[in-house]
Amino acid sequence: MRVPCLLVLCALAATVAGSDQHYRLAATQIAADTWLVRGSTAHFSMANGGNIANCAFIATGGGAVVIDTGPSARYGEALRTLVERTTGEPVVRVYNTHHHPDHFLGNQAFAGIPIYALPDTRRAMAEQAEDFSDNLYRLLGTWMKGTVPHLPTVDALPGESTVGGHRLELFAYRGHTAGDLVILDHATGTLFTGDLVFNHRAPTTPNADLAAWRSALQGLSGTPFARLVPGHGDVAEHGRAIAETADYLQWLAGRIDDAVSSGRSMAETLYLPIPRRFDAHDTLVEEYRRSVMHLFPGVEHAFFHAE
Amino acid sequence: MLTVVSRALNSGFIAVAITLLATPASGTQVDPLGSPQWEFMHRTMLDGAPYEFDGRVVVMTPASAEDAMNVPVSFRVEGLGPIERVVVFADLNPIHKVLVFHPHDARVALGFRVKIEQATPIRAAALTADGVWHVGGAWVDAAGGGCTSPGYTRAAGTWYETLGQVRHHRWPGADGGDAVERLRLQVMHPMDTGLAEGIPAFYLERLEVTDVTGKPYASLELFEPVSENPYFTLDINAGGRPLRLSGRDLNGNRVEAELD
Numbered sequence: 001m002r003v004p005c006l007l008v009l010c011a012l013a014a015t016v017a018g019s020d021q022h023y024r025l026a027a028t029q030i031a032a033d034t035w036l037v038r039g040s041t042a043h044f045s046m047a048n049g050g051n052i053a054n055c056a057f058i059a060t061g062g063g064a065v066v067i068d069t070g071p072s073a074r075y076g077e078a079l080r081t082l083v084e085r086t087t088g089e090p091v092v093r094v095y096n097t098h099h100h101p102d103h104f105l106g107n108q109a110f111a112g113i114p115i116y117a118l119p120d121t122r123r124a125m126a127e128q129a130e131d132f133s134d135n136l137y138r139l140l141g142t143w144m145k146g147t148v149p150h151l152p153t154v155d156a157l158p159g160e161s162t163v164g165g166h167r168l169e170l171f172a173y174r175g176h177t178a179g180d181l182v183i184l185d186h187a188t189g190t191l192f193t194g195d196l197v198f199n200h201r202a203p204t205t206p207n208a209d210l211a212a213w214r215s216a217l218q219g220l221s222g223t224p225f226a227r228l229v230p231g232h233g234d235v236a237e238h239g240r241a242i243a244e245t246a247d248y249l250q251w252l253a254g255r256i257d258d259a260v261s262s263g264r265s266m267a268e269t270l271y272l273p274i275p276r277r278f279d280a281h282d283t284l285v286e287e288y289r290r291s292v293m294h295l296f297p298g299v300e301h302a303f304f305h306a307e
Numbered sequence: 308m309l310t311v312v313s314r315a316l317n318s319g320f321i322a323v324a325i326t327l328l329a330t331p332a333s334g335t336q337v338d339p340l341g342s343p344q345w346e347f348m349h350r351t352m353l354d355g356a357p358y359e360f361d362g363r364v365v366v367m368t369p370a371s372a373e374d375a376m377n378v379p380v381s382f383r384v385e386g387l388g389p390i391e392r393v394v395v396f397a398d399l400n401p402i403h404k405v406l407v408f409h410p411h412d413a414r415v416a417l418g419f420r421v422k423i424e425q426a427t428p429i430r431a432a433a434l435t436a437d438g439v440w441h442v443g444g445a446w447v448d449a450a451g452g453g454c455t456s457p458g459y460t461r462a463a464g465t466w467y468e469t470l471g472q473v474r475h476h477r478w479p480g481a482d483g484g485d486a487v488e489r490l491r492l493q494v495m496h497p498m499d500t501g502l503a504e505g506i507p508a509f510y511l512e513r514l515e516v517t518d519v520t521g522k523p524y525a526s527l528e529l530f531e532p533v534s535e536n537p538y539f540t541l542d543i544n545a546g547g548r549p550l551r552l553s554g555r556d557l558n559g560n561r562v563e564a565e566l567d
Contacts, residue, residue: 134450135450138450206373262478263476263478263489263491263540264540265379265381265418265419265491265538265540266379266418266420266538267367267368267369267379267380267381267418268367268381268418268540270367270369270379271367286370289369289370290369290371290373292379293369293372293373293374293377293379294373296379297377300538303476304474304476304491304493304538305474
């Protein structure tokens with residue numbers, strides 16, 4: 001009697017462990033020929049497998065274009081299957097919007113296909129991809145199984161480029177990172193902003209230059225579009241998400257400046273209250289505290305070394 | 308509590324005596340941080356003396372470190388009466404002791420940064436006049452490597468250009484009146500742990516804030532885990548008087564600065 005019971009238990013355990021680690025990706029059509037694969041607005045966790053960023057794809061008629069590839073090899077494979085099944089077209093081109101690991105560690109599944117990124121993004125990836133990958137293995141464990149950073153193969157340059165029936169306009173910004181690629185699809189008016197825009201999700205700042213970021217957002221708010229696909233959060237139909245991201249960044253810069261110039265320690269600054277108007281942002285407290293750790297030392301250094 | 312006593316019984320009479328001595332009148336002895344190293348920390352950092360985990364010793368750290376070489380920590384002790392000294396340590400660091408703070412005429416509060424090698428509790432233990440340690444702390448998660456990587460100025464080879472430089476700012480009115488002043492200061496020093504390959508230990512081991520007559524306001528014993536080019540945040544009862552910083556590092560280099 002005992003042996004069969006144990007076998008059943010083992011089988012159950014195996015099923016649970018296995019079924020926990022499949023990305024159940026779904027594509028939502030957001031415009032003609034255009035789909036969003038929306039990530040969670042939480043932080044990396046074993047529960048979400050690192051599926052926290054948005055990916056998108058376009059069926060151009062001349063092959064599918066994929067924008068960002070997710071956090072792991074397994075995600076990339078699931079994404080490629082989803083793209084080809086949904087569009088009925090082979091993937092002919094991939095864009096990485098910037099060098100953060102939740103957006104490009106799925107590249108492996110697109111090996112052999114041209115992968116485009118800004119030159120500054122490619123440089124940053126060459127420096128940091130291994131560290132990013134190690135950290136995601138630490139945070140996500142076996143979700144990352146088999147993942148090896150596969151870097152972009154072609155420079156994305158500002159200007160227009162036509163794929164199938166879609167005229168894509170590329171913009172090179174920086175601020176969230178050293179290179180932030182924005183893509184406007186003139187065929188549908190869809191603006192893919194990468195992580196320059198967060199929608200109801202607190203912005204992340206590990207490589208941020210807040211002044212450059214705010215000036216990038218000014219540039220975006222002068223760009224006509226029908227809908228905006230942010231790096232994190234829901235599709236936005238107007239400029240609210242741009243304005244809210246800019247508002248948060250302006251407040252954050254002022255908060256750090258005030259804390260340093262009024263003599264707060266870095267640890268005290270972590271625990272200062274956050275204005276209620278940002279309550280709609282997911283992961284607000286966690287990201288605010290990470291931002292203090294990213295930004296406080298530079299402002300403090302400038303303050304103490306000013307003379 | 309039962310577990311503590313029975314484990315002590317197994318290891319003999321001396322351990323039992325220590326455990327009984329350490330039994331406080333109030334508070335708790337169940338480590339709220341669940342650290343596997345607590346008993347060892349109690350023996351080595353607090354000399355096995357009586358202690359209690361005490362919410363009046365508040366340790367502020369991030370739940371997760373973004374930079375393992377610069378983890379911000381502040382502690383504050385309130386409502387415990389005079390404090391002889393505060394010992395700060397990290398249970399799971401390769402070098403546990405971070406610093407000892409002596410608040411001669413200052414609030415029992417300090418801000419600083421530490422290097423950590425992996426996820427660890429960071430604790431502050433405040434010693435009251437009755438010989439009891441009051442222990443507060445928090446866990447910090449980290450990707451790690453903060454103690455075994457060379458510092459930025461060490462890696463860049465520029466540390467000797469700035470060694471011993473002191474910068475400071477003072478903010479009167481930390482208590483809403485004139486008596487307590489916020490003092491922040493930075494001493495340029497590589498604070499080498501000795502655990503990075505080929506780089507021997509080289510760190511500031513003592514700093515003291517006095518007035519010009521030598522009356523001490525606060526002093527610090529420092530150890531390897533304190534971050535490179537460290538900043539310290541203190542609240543001192545100096546009321547605008549001219550202050551002086553003095554100290555030395557492991558190699559006998561002096562630190563001297565007027566804190567006007």
